[in-house]
Amino acid sequence: MQKGLVSIIIPCFNGSEYIDRCIKSILEQNYNDIEIIIINDGSTDDSEEKIWSYKGDIEKRGYTFKYMLQENQGAAAAVNQGLKIMTGEFFQLFDIDDILYPDNVSKKVKVFDENSNVGIVINNGYFFNIDSGKRTVFRNDIDYIKNNGLFNAIIYEHAYSWAGCCMMRTEDFSKNIENRDIFLSKYGQNLQVVLPVAFASGSYVVDEPLMDYVMRKNSVSHTEDVHKQLFLQKKFTENRIESVKNIRMDSDNKKKIIHSIEMWDVKKRYIFSMNHGLRDELENTKEILKKNKLFSFKDNVRYCVGKNKCLKKFYDFLHKLKGSI
Numbered sequence: 596m597q598k599g600l601v602s603i604i605i606p607c608f609n610g611s612e613y614i615d616r617c618i619k620s621i622l623e624q625n626y627n628d629i630e631i632i633i634i635n636d637g638s639t640d641d642s643e644e645k646i647w648s649y650k651g652d653i654e655k656r657g658y659t660f661k662y663m664l665q666e667n668q669g670a671a672a673a674v675n676q677g678l679k680i681m682t683g684e685f686f687q688l689f690d691i692d693d694i695l696y697p698d699n700v701s702k703k704v705k706v707f708d709e710n711s712n713v714g715i716v717i718n719n720g721y722f723f724n725i726d727s728g729k730r731t732v733f734r735n736d737i738d739y740i741k742n743n744g745l746f747n748a749i750i751y752e753h754a755y756s757w758a759g760c761c762m763m764r765t766e767d768f769s770k771n772i773e774n775r776d777i778f779l780s781k782y783g784q785n786l787q788v789v790l791p792v793a794f795a796s797g798s799y800v801v802d803e804p805l806m807d808y809v810m811r812k813n814s815v816s817h818t819e820d821v822h823k824q825l826f827l828q829k830k831f832t833e834n835r836i837e838s839v840k841n842i843r844m845d846s847d848n849k850k851k852i853i854h855s856i857e858m859w860d861v862k863k864r865y866i867f868s869m870n871h872g873l874r875d876e877l878e879n880t881k882e883i884l885k886k887n888k889l890f891s892f893k894d895n896v897r898y899c900v901g902k903n904k905c906l907k908k909f910y911d912f913l914h915k916l917k918g919s920i
Contacts, residue, residue, distance in 0.1 A: 602683030606673035608636040610691035626701040630659040637667030671784035688758035694807035714767035714796020723807040745798035778837035782830035832860040869901035
């Protein structure tokens, strides 16, 4: 590992229209020691040509340029390749369509330099709706993190693990994940990289926005179809569980954490099913909660609301009224 070097791993599949903005946001960083690793995941557009066109600008800036082409296997497989060849003391993932602010890298490296016990640094940012041009701030729940740790905060959605808002010490990642091999999923790769370090190392939150997380209608993780949303929820939970399985920890503790994630997922799907009228899923999740003695009085009220159309309309009306006050 090269001291002070930050490796930025970028998976790319047919990202030609975003490459200019992506690389320029890295070239505009006010930190001078960066290794840019781009893994082309079998793109069929002109991504490769565009990526190579920036080699000169990247090296002129004093940064290291690394490029690999693989057959299409998904972003997680591309990241897995990048993890093998990175040489930085620190590293972070970066999605081809997101935007880093100029001090994104430098502010996180400064935290590492001043805190030897910290293995992961995260920051806030903005959800950027590229269709409407609207930005909405996202903030990590600092109080929850202080009380429960970053590992739990990420698992239970009190902190964000987006590529671009998490930087890690390479040493801390490598000693907790054998051969730097992450769980390969078509439905995300950030959790697999972030959770091992969050579990084993100290953390720090830079409480200011340092990136734009770009939201598009046709992206994998954003859909208005409730059945697809439910499917994605299950896949994201699978990522959490498989990531935990991959972490070096006591086997009993691992089983306890996995069970807790499973029950959290069931409760989340139960509430989602009630809100969207998915009666089969409502019944299924209800039985699981009851079997595990986690079916509360509040859950019973939700069940009654979910099963009765008139009650559901009244419930929705009250929530809409509450939101307008």
